[in-house]
Amino acid sequence: MAGSSSSDYFTDGGCPVLAPGTYGSCCPDAGDRKRRGLYNRECDDRPRNRSLPGHRLLLHQLSRLEAPSLEEFDALAAEAFARLPRSFHDLTGNIIIRVQDFPEDDVLADMKAESEFDLLGLFQGTGLAQGEELAYTGQLPNMVFLYRRPILDYWAEHKETLGAIITHVLIHEIGHHFGLSDADMERVEKQAS
Numbered sequence: 001m002a003g004s005s006s007s008d009y010f011t012d013g014g015c016p017v018l019a020p021g022t023y024g025s026c027c028p029d030a031g032d033r034k035r036r037g038l039y040n041r042e043c044d045d046r047p048r049n050r051s052l053p054g055h056r057l058l059l060h061q062l063s064r065l066e067a068p069s070l071e072e073f074d075a076l077a078a079e080a081f082a083r084l085p086r087s088f089h090d091l092t093g094n095i096i097i098r099v100q101d102f103p104e105d106d107v108l109a110d111m112k113a114e115s116e117f118d119l120l121g122l123f124q125g126t127g128l129a130q131g132e133e134l135a136y137t138g139q140l141p142n143m144v145f146l147y148r149r150p151i152l153d154y155w156a157e158h159k160e161t162l163g164a165i166i167t168h169v170l171i172h173e174i175g176h177h178f179g180l181s182d183a184d185m186e187r188v189e190k191q192a193s
Contacts, residue, residue, distance in 0.1 A: 080167040096143045117150045121169040123177045
């Protein structure tokens, strides 16, 4: 680093920066010296309002992001479902979308999941073929469960938008139960985007 140094501080353009060593950043109080971390933000003239390459968010916006809550995730799911084509809505009928942090233990056991992060979503109900036979038997409505934490974990590891992942999970959970092929579901995804 350019600049002069003393026993415990570097200076960079007149701004002190704590040096590693005896009074390094792991020591909260070095005598009467104020801990400044690796650099002094007050004197740092690097621009803070720049965006990361390939991202739309500015660094200061990115540092303030929080994972969406269950309520916010539910709103994202409702928006994704609303964007699906009418023909898909006709297929699903009065489906209920529920957001939970994780699948229930009995669901994990039934699906033989190794981890609570293995399932991103689950369809629970009857397919189109069985719907008419069971219409008057007091059945529960068809439901799609979206599991927030596994979806967020998947999102963190892949270069896809959160909205695209939620849409994909919705379409696939519903589509497989109503007999749609992978090509059909891919077509629905393209129409929704």
